[in-house]
Amino acid sequence: MAFRKLLRLASIYLPPRRRRCVICSRRVHRFLPYRDGLASEAPLMRAVTPDRQRCGQFHVPICGAHDRERHLLLYLRASGLFEAITGLHILHFAPETRLTDLIAKQSPGRHVKCDLLPSASDIQRVDLTAMPFEDASFDLVIANHVLEHVEDDQRALPKLLAF
Numbered sequence: 439m440a441f442r443k444l445l446r447l448a449s450i451y452l453p454p455r456r457r458r459c460v461i462c463s464r465r466v467h468r469f470l471p472y473r474d475g476l477a478s479e480a481p482l483m484r485a486v487t488p489d490r491q492r493c494g495q496f497h498v499p500i501c502g503a504h505d506r507e508r509h510l511l512l513y514l515r516a517s518g519l520f521e522a523i524t525g526l527h528i529l530h531f532a533p534e535t536r537l538t539d540l541i542a543k544q545s546p547g548r549h550v551k552c553d554l555l556p557s558a559s560d561i562q563r564v565d566l567t568a569m570p571f572e573d574a575s576f577d578l579v580i581a582n583h584v585l586e587h588v589e590d591d592q593r594a595l596p597k598l599l600a601f
C-alpha cells in the first residue's frame with residue numbers, strides 16, 4: 439500500500455513532467471498503470487496489441503481520468519463533436535465521470551446518463567438490448583467500451599443506430 443502511494447506521488451511530482459492530461463490539463467511525470475500493469479492485461483490483448491505501454495499509462499495520478507475517457511475526449515475534439523455539443527440531446531452509456539463534467543459545461547440540451555448497473559443516482563438503469571427511449575430521440579449516442587460487455591451485442595447495435 440505504501441508503495442502505491444509513493445508511486446502516485448512520484449508520478450505527480452518527479453521531473454520531467456512530460457505527460458499532460460487532456461481532461462484536467464495538468465502535467466505529470468507519468469500516468470499510473472492499470473492495476474498490476476501488463477500482468478493484469480488479458481492474454482488476447484497482449485497477443486494483438488503492439489503497444490506494450492498501454493496498461494502502464496492507464497490513469498492520471500491527479501484527476502484519476504482513465505485512458506478510455508482521455509481517448510474519447512481527444513476523438514470528440516478532433517471530430518468537432520465536442521464543440522458542437524451545445525443544445526444536443528445526448529444518450530451516454532457507462533458515463534465517464536470526468537468527461538460527463540466536461541460535457542455538462544458545454545450545455546447540452548439533454549444529457550441522459552445510463553448504465554446496466556448504475557453507480558450514481560443520476561444514472562438511469564437501462565439495458566442496451568431493451569431501451570425505453572423513442573427512436574430518433576437523441577442527436578449523439580456515446581457508448582465507449584460498452585458493447586464488449588453486452589452478451590447480445592447483435593441485438594444492441596441496431597438499437598443504438600436507431601437514434
Ligand SMILES: [Zn+2]
Pocket residue numbers: 459460461462463464498500501502503
Ligand atoms: Zn486529468
